[in-house]
Amino acid sequence: MEEATEDRQELHNGQGADVAIVTVGVMKGEIIAEAFASIRKQGTVVVTGLGDLTEVGVPIPIAS
Numbered sequence: 001m002e003e004a005t006e007d008r009q010e011l012h013n014g015q016g017a018d019v020a021i022v023t024v025g026v027m028k029g030e031i032i033a034e035a036f037a038s039i040r041k042q043g044t045v046v047v048t049g050l051g052d053l054t055e056v057g058v059p060i061p062i063a064s
Contacts, residue, residue: 016038018043019039
């Protein structure tokens with residue numbers, strides 16, 4: 001995810017992706033946070049997976 005984010009920002013003047021589609025088998029909050037960090041403002045994150053139903057929260061910084 002980090003490599004894809006850096007490549008995208010390098011090619012597009014520091015902007016993130018329009019859309020991030022996350023399709024991993026077991027979802028974790030950190031993975032979703034990485035997807036949010038890789039998109040531009042007003043971008044879209046699509047999550048197609050399930051995680052531990054007892055895990056709550058996604059660590060997304062509000063200042064980004």
